[in-house]
Amino acid sequence: MTEQNRGPLNLVLIGGSSGSFVIFEQILKLATRPLPCAVIFVLHRGKSSMANFPFLFKAKTKVRMEEPQHLDPVENDCIYFAVPDYHLLIGPDKRFYLDDTDKDFFSRPSIDATLISALQSGINIRAAMLFSGASQDGALGLKLIAEKGFATYVQNPDFAEVPRMPAEALKQYGRHHILDDKTIFEEIRSVLYSYST
């Protein structure tokens, strides 16, 4: 273990669907070691998708990337990608749990499932963010996280390739911080590397 991941665990939860892939790539480019948080990406993808994200993105960042298996520990200084066809839950014991209950909004992995489990785990959530997509998934989880006083961010629907997902999040809760096109990556960088919790 490095110095960084001996510190208290901080979660940064990032959800997206159609139109989010490119943003995810940009976020990965911002990530350098040591990363003082665990970044967890949940991207909607088909159940037969065999794309291995850590492999696909390996030129983008030097930070360790994983597709977590059931019971793998959640650690700072690592980036995780939810695998297709399972919900990715986070337990109070700081481990990942795979789950194959029904889909939420036709999606497995569902963003809500990950967000809600993170909230219930009691682990500190540094930030939760929602980007472009054609689904309502994530809006409820993001609202619940905001209501508990954690920082929440939503891509400005005007700049999202598919506005439905961020728009729905704002409809359900009007006080998410809005990420505008010009400053989006600066802001995300400061979220990843802020040492205040």
Next chain:
Amino acid sequence: MVLLEYQELELLITKVREISGFDFSGYARPSLLRRASRYLTKHAMDLSELHIHIEQGGKTVYDFIQELTVNYSEMFRDPDFFISVRSEILTYLASYPAIRLWIAGCASGEEAFSMAILLKEAGLFDRSLIYGTDLSERVLSSAREGVFGLGHMRTFSENYMLAEGKNSLSDYYNVAYNQAIMDPNLRKNIVFSLHDLTGDGVFNEFQMVSCRNVMIYFNLEQRQKVFKLLYESLGMFGFLCLGKRETLRYSGVEENFRIIDAHLNIYQKIK
């Protein structure tokens, strides 16, 4: 949406154990929490109502157990898995005079029927016996009937084709009243019976055990116990098949197996 807290879940687990004897203690809590929350939402119930229903006995507690343990299944789920079973396992087992397979956590029998078809097409069905077990009598009785909603058959047929099946899946069932009734000949060599992986022990020796997407129900400690049971249920050089995203990591029996297919999580017992 009703959201539960972990403390509330623990009280619920205790209550269910007192009333029904069913013990959820080895189950993965985050998943149970999600399932219990969904149960309450679906039945428009709050936690205190659920407690009252459970205390009164009757069918609610069994409904609740059922919904928290039922696993999702398709025929030929993960088609490439069946391709690998055909090329890596069945070719190996072809020299055996008798083949016993165990589908642990078989739900309504989708995988047991898939395996029967695979064996039939490999010419091994007549000397094979498939045991499908589950902890729920309700899903087992549906499995024994071998009847599936016609609506599901389209996905199942696509899976079957992707699994490089030799015929058409419809060759193995008849349609009546909007349902697909599996060929009774396939049922002949399948035994469906009650078995709880968290409580029951070894009941036979198998050349292959398939336990896919079941381990994700358990916590670390319970999972190791179940792995030990599966290990002891396999004959030497028998095969263990896990779900697409399940490996022997944290199983306690890693040393006793060699990897046959690293992507599809097929292992062979070697000591």
